[in-house]
Amino acid sequence: MVKKIDYLIVGAGLFGSVFAHEMKKKGKTCLILDKRNHSGGNVFCENHEGINVHKYGAHIFHTNDKGIWDYVNSFVEFNRYTNSPIANYKGKLYNLPFNMNTFYQLWGVKTPEEAKNKISEQVKDLKITKPQNLEEQALSLVGKDIYEKLIKGYTEKQWGRKATDLPAFIIKRLPVRFTFDNNYFNDKYQGIPIGGYNILIEKLLEGIEVRLSTDYFADKDYWDSLAKKVVFTGKIDEFYRFKYGKLEYRSLDFKHEVLNQDNFQGNAVVNYTDKDIPYTRIIEHKHFEFGNQPKTIITKEYPSEWKEGSEPYYPVNDEKNSRTYLKYKKLAEKEDTVIFGGRLAEYKYYDMHQVIASALSKTKEL
Numbered sequence: 001m002v003k004k005i006d007y008l009i010v011g012a013g014l015f016g017s018v019f020a021h022e023m024k025k026k027g028k029t030c031l032i033l034d035k036r037n038h039s040g041g042n043v044f045c046e047n048h049e050g051i052n053v054h055k056y057g058a059h060i061f062h063t064n065d066k067g068i069w070d071y072v073n074s075f076v077e078f079n080r081y082t083n084s085p086i087a088n089y090k091g092k093l094y095n096l097p098f099n100m101n102t103f104y105q106l107w108g109v110k111t112p113e114e115a116k117n118k119i120s121e122q123v124k125d126l127k128i129t130k131p132q133n134l135e136e137q138a139l140s141l142v143g144k145d146i147y148e149k150l151i152k153g154y155t156e157k158q159w160g161r162k163a164t165d166l167p168a169f170i171i172k173r174l175p176v177r178f179t180f181d182n183n184y185f186n187d188k189y190q191g192i193p194i195g196g197y198n199i200l201i202e203k204l205l206e207g208i209e210v211r212l213s214t215d216y217f218a219d220k221d222y223w224d225s226l227a228k229k230v231v232f233t234g235k236i237d238e239f240y241r242f243k244y245g246k247l248e249y250r251s252l253d254f255k256h257e258v259l260n261q262d263n264f265q266g267n268a269v270v271n272y273t274d275k276d277i278p279y280t281r282i283i284e285h286k287h288f289e290f291g292n293q294p295k296t297i298i299t300k301e302y303p304s305e306w307k308e309g310s311e312p313y314y315p316v317n318d319e320k321n322s323r324t325y326l327k328y329k330k331l332a333e334k335e336d337t338v339i340f341g342g343r344l345a346e347y348k349y350y351d352m353h354q355v356i357a358s359a360l361s362k363t364k365e366l
């Protein structure tokens with residue numbers, strides 16, 4: 001049978017959408033499936049009360065790569081939003097990421113030298129030469145006080161694991177600075193699409209057929225029979241029917257609330273770093289786009305272990321899962337007609353710009 005479609009793409013998230021867009025430009029035919037009832041994957045927004053609600057958690061675009069920044073801006077203009085989350089620990093507020101404002105709030109230190117001395121004092125007895133896990137990495141970067149107040153509780157509820165059992169790289173996502181600078185990212189470019197992420201996805205998917213509410217696995221043989229190649233952006237362990245066991249993911253339960261007030265917390269992101277508060281953060285969506293609507297919408301994020309029926313949001317890149325993933329990766333490398341890409345299929349803690357870069361480089365290779 002002649003296969004009419006060049007690429008059957010499983011997942012209309014950023015990876016699938018960028019891949020389809022680029023291949024269409026090269027004259028290839030693409031069909032996208034998504035089991036959700038909308039495209040966009042985790043960047044999808046829902047408009048309520050005139051506010052774009054980040055349905056699957058706060059998404060702030062940031063990158064150091066001018067090419068990627070120009071690429072996304074060619075579809076939709078981005079605003080000047082700069083992420084500067086606040087941490088609430090037992091009712092006291094601290095600036096994030098860890099910077100001179102945080103050090104002043106914690107210790108009253110006013111100069112970088114005083115702050116560095118304070119951290120060295122807290123680190124010197126620990127004798128950590130090469131940090132082996134998230135706890136050691138955090139302690140050696142910022143000392144005991146910050147670790148205990150702003151990192152340990154948040155991390156252990158977010159990941160459901162002891163900080164000593166988590167990889168060090170997770171905490172290296174956060175800058176530590178000896179300047180009074182509350183920008184959460186070090187990247188040169190940052191913002192939110194004006195009008196929301198759906199515009200970006202709609203533009204990427206213009207002229208491409210997307211079948212929603214369609215689970216690839218419900219009729220895999222049929223879908224495979226239609227296309228020359230499959231681009232898979234779902235869970236790689238599921239693709240191989242969990243042959244080497246299940247990979248672990250963290251999930252989140254989002255509790256959205258509409259409030260009859262115009263401004264609830266004065267900031268888009270407030271993290272609750274105390275272990276006794278069951279959610280990790282409260283997002284107030286209107287602040288991503290400087291909204292002045294009469295009402296506001298907030299979302300509390302409750303982390304949980306992924307189980308059948310919930311959404312797999314974060315790969316857990318600890319040693320055990322990394323070993324299992326490598327076995328799946330070996331199988332994936334042997335496939336001639338299947339391409340694996342994105343956060344779930346590559347089991348990687350990818351940010352949006354990295355997913356876009358990865359999809360662009362895949363399409364260039366082809």
Ligand code: FAD
Nearest residue numbers: 011013014015034035041042057060216234342343351352
């Ligand atoms: P996804 O968006 O997960 O898309 C995969 C799609 O595949 C989904 O729509 C899914 O329904 C579909 N699918 C899976 N299996 C099947 C199947 N069997 N059949 C049909 N369809 C299927 N990045 C940033 O840069 N900045 C941020 O601030 C940021 N915040 C984040 C906050 C949270 C809470 C989360 C979870 C992620 C965040 N990210 C952020 C990361 C960002 O969401 C990802 O990098 C990006 O969305 C991944 O795109 P993707 O296409 O790989 O995956």
Ligand code: UDP
Nearest residue numbers: 087150151152154155158170171173271273
């Ligand atoms: N983190 C923390 N305290 C905070 C914010 C972050 O300890 O107030 C740690 C935590 O381990 C988290 C990691 O830093 O998982 C990465 O944070 P980021 O904000 O990048 O997480 P994401 O937005 O991807 O959930």
